[in-house]
Amino acid sequence: MSTQITTEPLLRLTWTDPVTGAHGYLVVHTLVSGLATGGTRMRAGCTMSEVEDLARGMAAKTATFGLPVGGAKGGIDFDPKDPRATGVLERFCEAMRPWLDAHWVTAEDLGVPQHLIDEVFVRLGLQQSYHAAIRRSPDPERTLRRVHAGLHAPVPGGLLLGDVIGGYGVAQACLGAAATWGWQVGETTAAIQGIGTMGGAAAWYLHEAGLRVTAVADAAGTLHDPRGLDIPALLELRDSYGEVDRSRLPEGVRELPRNAVLAVDADILVPAAISYALTPDNSLDVPAKVIVEAANSATTPEAEAMLAARGIPVIPDFVANAGAAAWAWWLLLGQVGADPADSFLRLRTEMQAKVALLLAEWNNGQVPPRHTAMEFAQAQHREPVHAAESEPLLIP
Known part of the structure; x- marks a missing residue:
């Protein structure tokens, strides 16, 4: 049995920021019921190849844990410490809005903390970075409240x-x-x-x-x-x-x-x-x-x-x-x-x-853990479906 989920991703997109000239990338490796999940990172030197590797890893991750979603990743080649970084992130998300609205569930990653990407989503009218999943709920407001409550639940250590x-x-x-x-x-x-x-x-x-x-x-x-x-x-x-x-x-x-x-x-x-x-x-x-x-x-x-x-x-x-x-x-x-x-x-x-x-x-x-984990993910993996196919309500 192959230990690869698949080799070729479903989609690669390249974006150029009209203000700074920075490049951004979205790779959707697989869609499951029209959804894919994976964070958005920002670092100087980020490449399409890197984002593609990470999207493939997300597909393996979701399969390993039996999650009803495919794998994707976003990346922006820009220094997150640059004072223009938030603007770059916001314009990237605006450009990717068709995917963020309906198919791509994103979150924090290297150089992009969760609170920042959530602030960007609020300004875009999408409320929270899990928006593409939340919108499928029969009661999106209730689901959004649960997500906010979970994300902001205090734990020891402040x-x-x-x-x-x-x-x-x-x-x-x-x-x-x-x-x-x-x-x-x-x-x-x-x-x-x-x-x-x-x-x-x-x-x-x-x-x-x-x-x-x-x-x-x-x-x-x-x-x-x-x-x-x-x-x-x-x-x-x-x-x-x-x-x-x-x-x-x-x-x-x-x-x-x-x-x-x-x-x-x-x-x-x-x-x-x-x-x-x-x-x-x-x-x-x-x-x-x-x-x-x-x-x-x-x-x-x-x-x-x-x-x-x-x-x-x-x-x-x-x-x-x-x-x-x-x-x-x-x-x-x-x-x-x-x-x-x-x-x-x-x-x-x-x-x-x-x-x-x-x-x-x-x-x-002496079987490498990656090999065993990939075998398990392959067994769990569901065949990808295209975004145009039916989108069941997955969330209570």
Whole structure:
């Protein structure tokens, strides 16, 4: 059986901003009942090829978690720190409005926080970035209220459920790996590359579980303490771009070069920053026993093969970081609500079960987790249907 969902996407669109000249891309890999889901990212250097890879990953992600939707992705080649970035995002969304109105359910991604894309949708009269799904409900206002309540439900640490659920899922993938191998949580260590929305929440929940996070990295470098970092204190020092104020570091924290996080002696490595972070050039420096991909396409195929040859499995992104996408659809479908405990229980149960399955195959025959996960996604995958076909009401 092939381990690919499909090779060719259903649709590729390229957009040029009439104001800045920036390029944006939409790739719809598959439609299921006329819908596809996937975030919108913004970074300088974003390419159509990158967005296509991410859309393919979203198709695998939705299939793996049995979600009634296909996979898509948006990307804009522009610096999110540029003061013109919000305008670029708004014009991109306006240009993609036919898809956003009826077929493409988008959300936050690298460089585009959820609150920003929601503000853009409000200005466009679409209310919320899940609009294409919400509009299918027999009672869109009720569904919109449930989505808002879930996204804005407070959780310990002063954060919101919608901001942390993806990182919580990554943390559960890490804890699932530790449990599979019988590691004691308090004796297990992790290094996390990137402490923005996804990596920061993963660090928080690993720390809360008692696992020692010994290294984190942001754009300015790696912060390391082999005894375990005070993650809540570090997260308090972040700015809006996920970078830590070095002038107020806790005592005992060493500053290392940015890429040193990959070579830190830790049991689990969580690349949670950029795509293609692990390459053939740096994979031999990795001493971790398992990689848990929090960033999309964090490991190149060549690097993953090299890691596997050294006995280091990679839990693929379309499993490990699927928590936010899966939870959004559970919320849309009314399967969870505004109580974080219900969402955490369901995601913890599903994520740890999937990681246990992947690592059982690895332990039994060194079958790469990506191969097992793709086989599972292929079995779950439904044939894509075209947007012109009937659009059933999926949401209560």
